[in-house]
Amino acid sequence: MLGLKQVHHIAIIATDYARSKAFYCDILGFTLQSEFYRAERDSWKGDLALNGQYVIELFSFPFPPSRPSRPEACGLRHLAFSVDNIDQAIAHLQAHGVTCEPVRIDPYTDKRFTFFNDPDGLPLELYQQ
Structure with a gap:
């Protein structure tokens, strides 16, 4: 048996990290648990929680490709x-x-x-x- 217990997190890549962090935290009510700048990737990574449970891993990368979103x-x-x-x-x-x-x-x-x-x-x- 595989033994899955729950979804651990959802990873989201943002084109504007600060704008997306503000959206998820200030508007949707997530809290920022931790945040790191990864210089070797020119990338931010923020761990966001909802009601104390880690849910979203928010990333930024330079020039991420577009993805269908409908x-x-x-x-x-x-x-x-x-x-x-x-x-x-x-x-x-x-x-x-x-x-x-x-x-x-x-x-x-x-x-x-x-x-x-x-x-x-x-x-x-x-x-x-």
């Missing part, structure tokens, strides 16, 4: 976050200049959800529990 592109479709109140979460994002798609209803669970993008266009989802 939810229907092949590969990772999106990163979803659960929230208790989607209307409050959307209002918070909108107050910080983040545009959300219209709220939809999951046809299988009857739960409400919406999509928005990080500074590099990575599709993110809010899913009401």
Whole structure:
């Protein structure tokens, strides 16, 4: 048996490290656990936590190639976050200049959800529990 226990982290490469760090920390509410500049790669690496649990490894690299970011592109479709109140979460994002798609209803669970993008266009989802 492989013995997987949980997702350890998600790695994200940002075109503008400072802007993405501010987005994930100041707007989404992650906390910066540690941060390193790796001179040999001209790259920043930040470890971000959500509610005390390490979740996102945020990187910068010089001139990263573009990647399809629409939810229907092949590969990772999106990163979803659960929230208790989607209307409050959307209002918070909108107050910080983040545009959300219209709220939809999951046809299988009857739960409400919406999509928005990080500074590099990575599709993110809010899913009401």
